[in-house]
Amino acid sequence: MLQYDFMQHAFEAGTIVAVMCGVIGVFVIARHLSFIAHTFSHIGFSGASFAVLVGWNPIGGLLLFSTLSAFAIGGFGVKIFRREVTISVVLSFFLGLGLLFISLSAKKATAMYALLFGSVVGISLQNVLDIVYLSAGVIAVLLFFYKPLKFDSFDPAGAQAARLPVRLLSIGFLVLLAIAVSEAILIVGALLVFTLMTAPAAAARHLTHSVGRMVLISVLFGVLGVWGGLALSYYTNAPVSFFITSLEAVFYFGALGWDWLRDRRKPQEERTTEGSAA
Amino acid sequence: MSVTAPAAALNRTTEGGPGSLPAALEVQAVSVHLGGKTVLSDISFEVKPGEFLGILGPNGAGKTTLFRVLLQLIKPQQGQVRMNGGRTLGKAVIGYVPQSRQIDPELPMRARDFVCLGLPHPLRPWLNRADKEAVRRALELTDASHLADQSIGRLSGGERQRIFLAQALVRDPKILLLDEPTSNLDPGAQEAMAEVVHSICRTRGISVLLISHDVNLINRYADRILYLTPGQYAIGTVEEIMQASVLRKLYGSAVDVIRLDGKLFVTTSSQPDSKVCFH
Ligand SMILES: Nc1ncnc2c1ncn2[C@@H]1O[C@H](COP(=O)(O)OP(=O)(O)O)[C@@H](O)[C@H]1O
Numbered sequence: 001m002l003q004y005d006f007m008q009h010a011f012e013a014g015t016i017v018a019v020m021c022g023v024i025g026v027f028v029i030a031r032h033l034s035f036i037a038h039t040f041s042h043i044g045f046s047g048a049s050f051a052v053l054v055g056w057n058p059i060g061g062l063l064l065f066s067t068l069s070a071f072a073i074g075g076f077g078v079k080i081f082r083r084e085v086t087i088s089v090v091l092s093f094f095l096g097l098g099l100l101f102i103s104l105s106a107k108k109a110t111a112m113y114a115l116l117f118g119s120v121v122g123i124s125l126q127n128v129l130d131i132v133y134l135s136a137g138v139i140a141v142l143l144f145f146y147k148p149l150k151f152d153s154f155d156p157a158g159a160q161a162a163r164l165p166v167r168l169l170s171i172g173f174l175v176l177l178a179i180a181v182s183e184a185i186l187i188v189g190a191l192l193v194f195t196l197m198t199a200p201a202a203a204a205r206h207l208t209h210s211v212g213r214m215v216l217i218s219v220l221f222g223v224l225g226v227w228g229g230l231a232l233s234y235y236t237n238a239p240v241s242f243f244i245t246s247l248e249a250v251f252y253f254g255a256l257g258w259d260w261l262r263d264r265r266k267p268q269e270e271r272t273t274e275g276s277a278a
Numbered sequence: 279m280s281v282t283a284p285a286a287a288l289n290r291t292t293e294g295g296p297g298s299l300p301a302a303l304e305v306q307a308v309s310v311h312l313g314g315k316t317v318l319s320d321i322s323f324e325v326k327p328g329e330f331l332g333i334l335g336p337n338g339a340g341k342t343t344l345f346r347v348l349l350q351l352i353k354p355q356q357g358q359v360r361m362n363g364g365r366t367l368g369k370a371v372i373g374y375v376p377q378s379r380q381i382d383p384e385l386p387m388r389a390r391d392f393v394c395l396g397l398p399h400p401l402r403p404w405l406n407r408a409d410k411e412a413v414r415r416a417l418e419l420t421d422a423s424h425l426a427d428q429s430i431g432r433l434s435g436g437e438r439q440r441i442f443l444a445q446a447l448v449r450d451p452k453i454l455l456l457d458e459p460t461s462n463l464d465p466g467a468q469e470a471m472a473e474v475v476h477s478i479c480r481t482r483g484i485s486v487l488l489i490s491h492d493v494n495l496i497n498r499y500a501d502r503i504l505y506l507t508p509g510q511y512a513i514g515t516v517e518e519i520m521q522a523s524v525l526r527k528l529y530g531s532a533v534d535v536i537r538l539d540g541k542l543f544v545t546t547s548s549q550p551d552s553k554v555c556f557h
Pocket residue numbers: 312313315317335336337338339340341342343344
């Protein structure tokens with residue numbers, strides 16, 4: 001299947017986005033931002049629809065709308081936007097706005113479908129390059145600020161006590177998240193951003209006790225899901241996003257089950273070691 | 279306002295504390311207003327290197343706010359805070375263990391990695407030999423070496439507090455601020471925690487400011503106490519402060535101190551006043 005250009009492009013873009021989402025997802029979960037990521041995806045959708053309407057590249061509209069909203073959310077403070085009422089109002093408003101922009105433009109149906117459900121196999125070479133540069137940039141920044149970001153995400157009270165610049169970290173992270181969400185939309189669509197942004201990291205959390213390893217496992221699950229999704233979709237003609245979401249769900253529940261089994265086995269092991277010590 | 283208690287002298291040399299050294303911490307006439315309310319008014323005191331200062335007072339007296347001022351998280355409207363004889367020092371000089379800390383039971387981190395978060399270099403994610411040694415020492419000092427490889431979310435309250443303390447210690451601070459580190463612990467764990475803090479204070483010469491509601495615990499370990507009530511404060515030894523006359527001035531109402539079996543109890547003779555902190 002890799003003899004086709006469109007499949008090569010899909011693999012290239014899908015892989016780097018999966019790696020990026022795997023890394024950032026670990027922090028999204030720790031900072032309890034998964035619903036904010038979802039909100040970004042709806043805001044990004046309206047941005048992309050706007051771009052379609054005025055004839056820009058959709059990536060431009062996505063990035064514009066989502067990064068602007070990242071600064072807005074960061075400025076007001078994340079706490080307000082973590083409230084479910086705020087989220088549902090903002091989310092549905094922007095979904096409606098996107099709908100309006102699309103209905104005003106000529107290429108209604110295909111554009112809307114691609115933005116809502118993803119269109120990884122329809123990606124052009126120029127888009128692939130955009131995605132690769134952006135993702136590589138996001139990954140580089142995340143790795144450079146790994147230590148303070150880890151501190152602030154997993155132990156916010158401690159990070160403030162150690163006088164890290166927590167506000168700057170918070171806003172900076174939201175901007176990175178906005179960029180990451182915009183790219184994930186191009187692969188899996190606005191409605192399915194959860195699947196790359198949170199499922200791999202959530203699965204990884206159940207399999208390790210180290211943040212570094214959690215990042216690696218999360219990246220692995222993300223990449224496996226995208227590769228598997230592309231391959232299965234190529235041979236069956238069912239949508240890519242369907243297979244990616246299904247595979248990620250399998251990983252997540254598999255990890256959950258594995259954790260549960262391990263917890264059940266452990267008390268018995270402890271009992272036997274106590275017995276031998278006595 | 280400072281309550282002038284009999285013999286509650288400010289610059290009193292405490293036994294064991296080297297009196298001639300410059301103060302580790304000087305608070306000069308600090309006032310703080312938050313949300314249109316006066317939280318701290320005209321507070322002055324100093325802490326010697328290696329001194330253990332216990333801080334007592336009812337909820338809402340401004341104890342946590344005082345710590346936030348010392349950390350420069352809040353800028354006081356009046357007065358100033360000087361450290362180590364006025365020399366400005368790096369951020370590592372204060373170790374702070376905040377009052378409330380949510381720890382997710384599923385936090386994927388071992389206690390050792392949690393302590394590593396506190397290392398002072400801002401960006402370098404890997405550990406060099408000096409870092410590993412600092413982490414090992416901090417765990418040893420807090421009597422937590424045996425917890426190093428356990429998952430932080432699975433530790434008990436007392437074990438967690440010792441790991442929090444180790445995270446603050448790994449920066450090699452000169453001053454430790456501990457905000458109610460014993461509040462959610464059972465009596466045995468409270469004693470163990472105070473014991474650990476006391477020995478760190480003595481062996482490393484770190485000045486400790488510890489907030490607690492247990493006057494008897496503080497009595498056993500602290501060199502002096504700072505008693506804060508809304509709008510008032512007093513500083514001195516436990517004997518000097520825990521007197522009915524001083525507490526009456528602090529609270530502005532009738533308060534009695536009862537001594538029983540070497541333990542102190544605070545009661546009110548009038549109708550129960552929710553503002554009084556019963557020890
Ligand atoms: N950021 C703030 N804005 C307004 N008021 C505050 C703020 N922080 C604390 N306060 C008020 O200051 C008083 C002292 O609070 P705090 O220092 O937490 O007391 P304590 O730690 O002694 O219980 C309380 O009445 C509280 O309501």
